[in-house]
Amino acid sequence: MQIVSTIADARKIRASLNGTLGFVPTMGFLHEGHLSLVRRAREECDAVAVSIFVNPTQFSPNEDLNRYPRALERDLSLLKEAGVSFVFTPDAGEIYPPGFATSIDVGDVAKPLEGAVRPGHFSGVATVVTKLFNIIQPTKAFFGQKDAQQCAVIRRLVTDLNIPVDVVICDIVRNEKGLALSSRNSYLTDSEQERALLLHESLGKAQERIASGERNAETIKTLIAAILSKDPDFSVDYISVADPYSLTELDSVDDEALISLAVKVGNTRLLDNILVRKK
Known part of the structure; x- marks a missing residue:
């Protein structure tokens, strides 16, 4: 090399x-x-x-x-x-x-x-x-x-x-518990790494709700926000349901959608997302 x-x-x-x-x-x-x-x-x-x-x-x-x-x-x-x-x-x-x-x-x-x-x-x-x-x-x-x-x-x-x-x-690579790998994860304490698992959990619940027939983007965002609110120390920058290519926010998940979020966990700002398709 x-x-x-x-x-x-x-x-x-x-x-x-x-x-x-x-x-x-x-x-x-x-x-x-x-x-x-x-x-x-x-x-x-x-x-x-x-x-x-x-x-x-x-x-x-x-x-x-x-x-x-x-x-x-x-x-x-x-x-x-x-x-x-x-x-x-x-x-x-x-x-x-x-x-x-x-x-x-x-x-x-x-x-x-x-x-x-x-x-x-x-x-x-x-x-x-x-x-x-x-x-x-x-x-x-x-x-x-x-x-x-x-x-x-x-x-x-x-x-x-x-x-x-x-x-x-x-594809995103995650650790064994589901946290998306990032160089900035090195900033997290052990406790913060555990708490940060809520990000992936919230996205997974959103994906399940879409698979069950939910189409309204605001409903999906509200679901994610409710799960993230379980940790009062999280600071949420945004929760988005958007077109994966243009990043235009969607009203309804009628085809492919990028569900993404940015959350500050302690002093560390983390990103995560999933791509979903209507079933």
Whole structure:
């Protein structure tokens, strides 16, 4: 496994590779969710590249950029064991050199939900992903469904800018109790991890209610809110029932729907979601 930190070296390695290249962009502090993307990429492509870059432009001034967990040596060991071909580990100055001034706005899909709570976040995501796609030039790029709005943003980005990358969205990976894996789970105490299971429980109950015939989106949101209210210390940012591609809120679940939520558990903000279809 080769490890490079400059754009020039990453491009040299890419030019030397034959066949298809799968790409998994990450911010590091890897867990089984990331590794599941790597395994999927290995199954579908001849070689696999991973980036590790904590992207400053997707953090607002009051967010946890400096606190974001990092474990580069452990990450590299895991990626080597997973059979990754090369890892790109740039610093911020390599990606955003002096005078850098360009940003990408993907429009309406970035405005609700996380976009409303974290202004500028998806512009930072879209800009860095575009740069990484241009540098790595993958055949396929693999993303996790846990960050559902990010997936919608990247699909929109690739379509609108005619980027020749096949975006592959992979299922959420959960621990044995159902908590969606996230690097930020490392912030949670043992008690908070147990309490956070209410997020997945609430989504599961919503899915059951839809399977039983419920169609009204507000009724589904009310059900989820009632379950989350069992923990008075939770702070709910949003509960959404939306079209999975446009993120437009739905009045009725008549076809596919993305049910998503963001909840602050202690000092840690967690996301979770499920995709449902009318039975």
